[in-house]
Amino acid sequence: MKILPNFPIVDSALPLPAQNQQFIDALTSRRSPKIVDLQNAIAPSAEELPDILKVAVRVPDHGKAVPWRFIAIDGENRGILGRKLAQILVARGDKMDAAQLALEQTRFERAPLVLAIVHSPRAHPKATIWEQELSAGALGFSLMLACHGFGYSANWLSEWPIYDNEASAIIGAKPHEKIAGLFYIGKTQIAPTERPRPNLDDIFEYWNDK
Numbered sequence: 001m002k003i004l005p006n007f008p009i010v011d012s013a014l015p016l017p018a019q020n021q022q023f024i025d026a027l028t029s030r031r032s033p034k035i036v037d038l039q040n041a042i043a044p045s046a047e048e049l050p051d052i053l054k055v056a057v058r059v060p061d062h063g064k065a066v067p068w069r070f071i072a073i074d075g076e077n078r079g080i081l082g083r084k085l086a087q088i089l090v091a092r093g094d095k096m097d098a099a100q101l102a103l104e105q106t107r108f109e110r111a112p113l114v115l116a117i118v119h120s121p122r123a124h125p126k127a128t129i130w131e132q133e134l135s136a137g138a139l140g141f142s143l144m145l146a147c148h149g150f151g152y153s154a155n156w157l158s159e160w161p162i163y164d165n166e167a168s169a170i171i172g173a174k175p176h177e178k179i180a181g182l183f184y185i186g187k188t189q190i191a192p193t194e195r196p197r198p199n200l201d202d203i204f205e206y207w208n209d210k
């Protein structure tokens with residue numbers, strides 16, 4: 001399916017950065033919701049999603065390798081995929097009671113839309129695999145910011161499926177690829193609460209020739 005954004009692609013000179021208090025406030029107010037708070041959230045519409053993605057993909061990417069792609073899990077496919085992944089655990093003999101099994105089966109139904117970012121490494125003359133992985137991570141956060149900008153919350157979860165080759169393959173990763181993250185997305189009226197943030201004194205120093 002072709003998805004197209006509702007705004008033009010800018011390929012000419014761009015405006016210079018200028019202080020933008022609204023933008024700073026928006027960055028400072030972003031926070032992940034609790035996953036349970038996305039249960040009854042609303043998904044981006046078919047019109048909004050390409051716009052969100054168009055903003056999200058504006059990430060640094062050495063050599064324009066484009067070492068990432070998205071897989072969207074929505075609607076009834078959330079339940080179908082959840083049941084397939086739960087079946088992996090059942091087949092392996094994992095001891096789960098009925099409640100645990102139900103949680104596994106409904107894992108993707110915790111939000112109306114789940115986006116998998118797949119890290120798809122390329123053989124590239126300049127961009128190392130490490131740089132490509134970092135670009136995939138940057139895309140993860142860029143996606144969260146883009147969601148925030150469009151009024152959606154996003155929660156970045158790995159959990160067991162991204163570390164499991166069989167589950168990752170069912171989600172859609174090819175053998176050479178890795179799932180960078182599963183992003184649970186939705187519009188909710190439940191305000192997130194802040195969490196402690198790093199103390200800059202602990203993580204910052206000027207280099208000096210000691």
Ligand SMILES: Cc1cc2nc3c(=O)[nH]c(=O)nc-3n(C[C@H](O)[C@H](O)[C@H](O)COP(=O)(O)O)c2cc1C
Pocket residue numbers: 030031032033155156157158159181195
């Ligand atoms: C790569 C990555 C993977 C994560 N995986 C999980 C996870 O599997 N389970 C979890 O509870 N939190 C996970 N988190 C943390 C949540 O995303 C957490 O809500 C987030 O760090 C909160 O920070 P924020 O409010 O600044 O967005 C992960 C975070 C990152 C960056």
